[in-house]
Amino acid sequence: MLFGIEWDTSSTLAFAMSIIPILLVGGITTIKATVIGFLLAMVLGLVLAGLKGMPVKIISWPASFVLEFLRGTPLLIQLFFVFYVLPQVTGWLIPAFVAGAIALALQYSAYCAEVYRAGIEAVPYGQREASRALNLPPLHTFTYIIIPQAIPRVIPALGNYVVSIIKDTPVLSAITVLEMLSAASIIGDRTFNYMVPLTIVGAMYLILTVFAATLVRIIDAALPKQGIPLK
């Protein structure tokens, strides 16, 4: 029994049908971690990209080091760091799920920052020159000319990272977050049948990522390619 749902081991099919609801309950945690982790990553990535873009070296250098560091270290170790080290240093009690979301956000903020930078750089240089010729102040050039054109370039790349964050959520099982994979392992531990739950979990991830990828494609197709005004 897990999440108050009993399983039925009389036959493989009955077993599979009886554990699907349990895995779906775990799937809710997976989706929650994905959404929270990604929203945090988008914001943190924006901050880091902004700091890295600063013309002052004292700010931009540490920011680019942090970005490199976050990208060069594994999610699992960042996860352990947040879960075991942060409470020791700060004295806060961090629940496993929160630690997981923070670690996902840290890892993906580095990727998001890179996406923002690439999106802004992909706006043709002529646009900047034209705004300068029209005597637009730099701030307005950025908010009215560059950003609106960068958004449609950024969104498909961010969407790909949503898909890959979904696939990284099982790592959270290492710090006792009860999501889809850990639910499947617990069922396996108790019934001595790993094959059925693990195969179903694999299929569920496939469905989830295909669904997310299709959603990203639809959003991307619906975006106006000339840009989105910030109003």
Place this chain on the structure above:
Amino acid sequence: MDWLNYLELLLPGIWVTVQLTIYSTILGAIFSFAFGLGKLSNNWLIKLPSATFVEIFRGTSLLVQMFWLFYALPIIGHAIGIDARIPPIIAGILALSANIGAYGAEVVRGAVLAVSKDQYEAALAMNFTPRQTLWRIALPQALPEMMPPFGNLAIQNLKDTSLVSLITIADMAFLAQRLRNLTADSITIYTIVLFLYFFMSLFLAYLMGLLAKRIGTWRSTGRS
């Protein structure tokens, strides 16, 4: 000097991580070419399995694949009467390289498709066989284009090796976890491990950069 002691105790794990990275990157590269070119084939018997492989390993989570190979495969083997129990290290390498190979297959496919159409027409006009077109025209031009994404994948792979600690392989992450259980000194241990991974990925990026440069020069001399 606590951290020097820790480093000494982590040393065997570093070696395991390095080995895992090397083996799975090489096997992953082989998978990339096999399935990437397989997906481009006109023969359905080759195209369909390649596309399925790529979709399955790109669409599911690496950790799930590892658990599946390690826990579920022996049960299937038992059901059909063969001993499919594979040692954890093999399960780890297989899952890592299949995963990275599926991503690499898309890179290979994209780079081969990106070779300009005129090149294929010219090859056809010169009566090259399809095999010759692939080996002498398409791949030499596509290879330099593949190198930057391959470099990123290799680093991704290095980071992913940390997951093998969850299927009982004594790599860096595993030894760190064990040391933490013994000493309760999480701060020092995890800081060391983070920096070890960071330096390893910097070094790998440097190596892949060298390789990319080498392949780039080989192409330009080939063209002149």
